[in-house]
Amino acid sequence: MPVEGFLRSCETQFDLIFMDPPYDYPGMDKLVATIFERKLIPAHGWVILEHRNTSNFEAVPHWETTRKYGTSCFSFFGWEEDWIYPPINRSISRTNQITYKKPLIKFFVYIGFDNNL
Numbered sequence: 207m208p209v210e211g212f213l214r215s216c217e218t219q220f221d222l223i224f225m226d227p228p229y230d231y232p233g234m235d236k237l238v239a240t241i242f243e244r245k246l247i248p249a250h251g252w253v254i255l256e257h258r259n260t261s262n263f264e265a266v267p268h269w270e271t272t273r274k275y276g277t278s279c280f281s282f283f284g285w286e287e288d289w290i291y292p293p294i295n296r297s298i299s300r301t302n303q304i305t306y307k308k309p310l311i312k313f314f315v316y317i318g319f320d321n322n323l
Contacts, residue, residue: 213240222252229258235266238283242268253283 209227223241227234234255241253255263259279263269268283 209237210240213237213244213246216244216246219246219248220251221248222254223247224254224256226256229261234261235263238263238266238268242283242285247285249285251284255281255283257281 209225223246225234225237227237234257238253238255241247247253253268257263257279259274259277261279263272263281263283266281266283268285270282270284272279272281
């Protein structure tokens with residue numbers, strides 16, 4: 207099933223949606239918008255989009271931050287304005303454990319893309 211069809215028909219909420227489309231996939235911003243329009247993540251949920259470092263998603267609604275790793279980037283999208291993401295804005299306890307404000311992930315979906323469809 208094409209990813210657009212999956213997102214339009216999905217009735218499950220996920221705590222984390224990780225999308226890894228081909229870097230030249232058209233309409234990645236529309237896919238992110240569909241996820242939020244359909245409320246496929248709860249208030250504490252995350253959408254992570256892997257993309258080329260020449261793509262910029264800062265103007266896409268719900269964008270929070272982008273992390274760059276060589277020629278690849280991961281853009282993070284969420285509902286909450288006070289989102290705290292690793293590894294910035296973390297607190298380290300005396301036992302050196304990193305704590306975050308977001309709850310643990312219970313439901314996760316990986317959206318892979320197949321160019322052969």
